[in-house]
Amino acid sequence: MKELIIATKNKGKIRDFEQLFSPFSIQVKSLLDIEGIEDIEETGSTFEENAAIKAEAISNKFGVTVIADDSGLVVDALNGAPGVYSARYAGEDKDDQANIEKVLSELQGTSEENRTARFVCVLAVSQPAKETFFTRGECEGTIGYQVKGEHGFGYDPIFYPLNSRRTMAEMRPEEKNQISHRKKALDQLKKWVEQL
Numbered sequence: 307m308k309e310l311i312i313a314t315k316n317k318g319k320i321r322d323f324e325q326l327f328s329p330f331s332i333q334v335k336s337l338l339d340i341e342g343i344e345d346i347e348e349t350g351s352t353f354e355e356n357a358a359i360k361a362e363a364i365s366n367k368f369g370v371t372v373i374a375d376d377s378g379l380v381v382d383a384l385n386g387a388p389g390v391y392s393a394r395y396a397g398e399d400k401d402d403q404a405n406i407e408k409v410l411s412e413l414q415g416t417s418e419e420n421r422t423a424r425f426v427c428v429l430a431v432s433q434p435a436k437e438t439f440f441t442r443g444e445c446e447g448t449i450g451y452q453v454k455g456e457h458g459f460g461y462d463p464i465f466y467p468l469n470s471r472r473t474m475a476e477m478r479p480e481e482k483n484q485i486s487h488r489k490k491a492l493d494q495l496k497k498w499v500e501q502l
């Protein structure tokens with residue numbers, strides 16, 4: 307089976323990608339499969355910049371094609387926060403629960419119609435001797451008032467996709483992967499993936 311390296315250490319993303327790539331018969335390899343990869347500092351101020359930093363660091367190190375995913379939650383009432391800082395919103399230790407609590411507390415007193423938000427996923431593709439390119443997917447929704455659901459990761463337990471009465475964490479992985487920002491970003495890579 308063909309293999310593709312995704313420059314991530316996030317187990318939730320890895321599970322999403324394993325499922326999203328399985329129809330293409332592509333085996334996903336992550337940074338958890340390769341020993342001794344240090345955390346890559348995400349010094350950019352956009353999803354594109356951070357995705358490129360991650361993809362190029364690993365692609366240059368091994369001389370192979372690499373995809374990276376930089377993603378996050380953009381909340382309108384918080385002027386776009388946590389955005390590119392989603393993973394580190396409540397501190398450097400990247401604690402999903404603490405991040406969720408911080409978003410809910412910042413939104414205290416914000417009415418239902420003002421709780422609009424979207425998940426954004428930018429994929430960067432870095433190939434030897436080629437220029438890095440990007441795709442982007444977004445999933446619109448609203449932020450709830452409490453955590454609900456056991457599936458998924460990150461902010462899934464407080465995110466209601468548009469027209470859904472369930473949070474993303476209440477959906478089975480196959481359901482999430484039909485509507486997610488990650489799925490939409492990967493859809494735009496379909497032609498490229500098929501020629502791998």
Ligand SMILES: O=c1nc[nH]c2c1ncn2[C@H]1C[C@H](O)[C@@H](COP(=O)(O)OP(=O)(O)OP(=O)(O)O)O1
Nearest residue numbers: 314315316375376377378379392393459460461462
């Ligand atoms: O489908 C999702 N469902 C829920 N939450 C999500 C999703 N997609 C991204 N998120 C959140 C998780 C994390 O708080 C941030 C990503 O941060 P981001 O830097 O891209 O990833 P990360 O540091 O966890 O792993 P890595 O950089 O190794 O890929 O957005």
Ligand SMILES: [Mg+2]
Nearest residue numbers: 316348376393
């Ligand atoms: Mg990160």
